[in-house]
Amino acid sequence: MTSTLASALTPAPRSPPRARPLRCRSCGADRAAAPVAICEQCLGPLDPVYDPARALPDRATIAARAPSLWRYREWLPFEGDIVHSLDTGFTPLFEAPRLARRLGVARAWVKNDTVSHPSLSFKDRVVAAALNAAAAFGLETVGCASTGNLANAVAAHAARAGLEAWIFVPHELETGKVVGTSVYRPHLVRVRGTYDDVNRLCAQVADRFGWGIVNVNLRSYYGEGSKTQAFEIAEQLGWRLPSAVVAPMAGGSLVTKLHKGFGEFREAGLVTGEPPRLFGAQAEGCAPIVRLVERGDDRIVPEIPKTIALSIAIGNPADGMFAARAIRATGGWAQAVTDAELVAGIRVLAEDTGVFAETAGGVTVAAALALARAGRLGPEDEVVLSITGHGLKTVEAVSGVLPEGPTIAPKLREVAALVEESGAR
Amino acid sequence: MPITVNIPTVLAGYADGQRAVAASGRTLGEVVADLAVRYPQLAPRLRDTQGNPYPFVVFYLNDEDSRFRGGFQAPVQDGDEVTVVPAIAGG
Numbered sequence: 001m002t003s004t005l006a007s008a009l010t011p012a013p014r015s016p017p018r019a020r021p022l023r024c025r026s027c028g029a030d031r032a033a034a035p036v037a038i039c040e041q042c043l044g045p046l047d048p049v050y051d052p053a054r055a056l057p058d059r060a061t062i063a064a065r066a067p068s069l070w071r072y073r074e075w076l077p078f079e080g081d082i083v084h085s086l087d088t089g090f091t092p093l094f095e096a097p098r099l100a101r102r103l104g105v106a107r108a109w110v111k112n113d114t115v116s117h118p119s120l121s122f123k124d125r126v127v128a129a130a131l132n133a134a135a136a137f138g139l140e141t142v143g144c145a146s147t148g149n150l151a152n153a154v155a156a157h158a159a160r161a162g163l164e165a166w167i168f169v170p171h172e173l174e175t176g177k178v179v180g181t182s183v184y185r186p187h188l189v190r191v192r193g194t195y196d197d198v199n200r201l202c203a204q205v206a207d208r209f210g211w212g213i214v215n216v217n218l219r220s221y222y223g224e225g226s227k228t229q230a231f232e233i234a235e236q237l238g239w240r241l242p243s244a245v246v247a248p249m250a251g252g253s254l255v256t257k258l259h260k261g262f263g264e265f266r267e268a269g270l271v272t273g274e275p276p277r278l279f280g281a282q283a284e285g286c287a288p289i290v291r292l293v294e295r296g297d298d299r300i301v302p303e304i305p306k307t308i309a310l311s312i313a314i315g316n317p318a319d320g321m322f323a324a325r326a327i328r329a330t331g332g333w334a335q336a337v338t339d340a341e342l343v344a345g346i347r348v349l350a351e352d353t354g355v356f357a358e359t360a361g362g363v364t365v366a367a368a369l370a371l372a373r374a375g376r377l378g379p380e381d382e383v384v385l386s387i388t389g390h391g392l393k394t395v396e397a398v399s400g401v402l403p404e405g406p407t408i409a410p411k412l413r414e415v416a417a418l419v420e421e422s423g424a425r
Numbered sequence: 426m427p428i429t430v431n432i433p434t435v436l437a438g439y440a441d442g443q444r445a446v447a448a449s450g451r452t453l454g455e456v457v458a459d460l461a462v463r464y465p466q467l468a469p470r471l472r473d474t475q476g477n478p479y480p481f482v483v484f485y486l487n488d489e490d491s492r493f494r495g496g497f498q499a500p501v502q503d504g505d506e507v508t509v510v511p512a513i514a515g516g
Contacts, residue, residue, distance in 0.1 A: 038511040040435050043481045203510045207434050302492050318512055
């Protein structure tokens with residue numbers, strides 16, 4: 001009886017999806033689907049190729065699907081059923097009128113990936129895609145080089161998928177990011193050096209051990225997950241586009257893929273109108289993409305990061321050139337902010353919208369305020385702020401500047417004294 | 426003692442299947458030029474027709490990004506290790 005019940009409740013094992021073939025973004029060379037992210041001809045990045053004749057769903061069909069990022073499956077790089085992370089994505093988009101007034105724009109929304117499932121950052125999107133690529137290629141060990149959010153996501157998704165995970169992070173990382181990774185029992189390795197050192201090491205690790213390092217050799221598939229933030233923004237706005245999006249930049253992938261995602265929905269006829277102006281935000285202490293946009297050339301000058309915004313402290317951003325192109329193509333701009341401004345940005349977002357963001361979110365809010373002051377966002381604008389990770393991951397950033405609150409004896413008269421002192425009554 | 430150049434698997438086929446090759450030169454650019462002469466198929470994948478590095482290819486000199494040391498002008502000496510890493514990772 002028990003075994004009959006158990007077998008009735010156990011879903012039939014699914015066969016893994018097939019990964020789409022790849023094409024070089026630089027030289028156009030084709031290659032078969034593989035856990036390889038670079039072109040053998042020119043070392044350029046490879047992108048998945050979609051069949052232009054494939055059947056695409058209409059708005060009603062998408063809207064009737066489950067609320068996850070897989071409701072946009074025709075624009076994700078797999079054929080057949082996906083097998084991992086079926087419930088990730090479709091985070092809230094909510095209007096923020098007080099933030100709009102502060103920015104001096106017509107309307108503002110927060111795309112709230114601080115509540116992304118399961119690891120509280122937008123990295124859940126890319127890892128959901130990467131783990132299905134790992135399944136397609138029969139890889140049983142995955143890993144990443146990470147500034148923290150990706151470490152959390154790979155460890156969480158790998159744990160629930162039953163995969164081995166090797167996670168490499170810089171040795172100086174916020175406690176929340178480390179604990180939020182190690183709780184899933186991956187092989188967590190802290191590397192003495194910056195993220196860029198870790199990244200270089202992971203390129204060599206992927207080459208040597210043949211694992212699925214999500215942001216190295218699975219990157220072609222991984223990156224496509226970021227597009228789903230653009231799809232969700234368009235759908236949640238009622239199948240239309242905002243006039244501007246402000247997003248943080250680390251490796252530059254998110255801005256690049258937001259551009260691609262909005263473009264794909266326009267091509268499919270699901271939305272009309274001009275693509276949103278894309279604005280990228282970085283911390284002043286690590287802003288190689290901002291400086292690239294300001295210079296107007298096409299070559300990243302690497303930097304050694306010096307900022308508390310560790311989650312976006314990438315001095316050698318792999319997609320920096322493509323992010324700069326997306327920003328220029330849409331008439332947007334890039335903005336750097338100081339660490340003090342980003343801390344203020346975290347507090348503004350919390351006080352105006354009730355969302356507690358990690359440092360990257362503070363950078364995004366502070367950059368939006370700076371862009372508004374500079375007149376790059378105006379009273380006609382409808383702006384979406386991409387808030388990518390939860391503030392409990394980086395409490396160190398704000399704990400020192402927030403009032404601790406008084407400690408009192410459990411006596412009503414002490415509360416009364418505080419109320420009187422506060423001027424509340 | 427020559428300079429060792431570590432080559433990623435994706436390019437090893439252009440260097441007779443070797444993952445590490447010995448090379449010589451006084452600067453990183455000369456080391457790459459030495460490889461380019463001996464492995465002509467590897468040459469266009471390491472540098473452009475003017476002899477400059479591509480944005481997608483990063484050369485590490487003893488584990489340090491060579492761009493912080495002058496790029497192809499970075500001086501090298503016997504025993505140094507150069508590692509070629511396609512710069513697609515990150516994020």
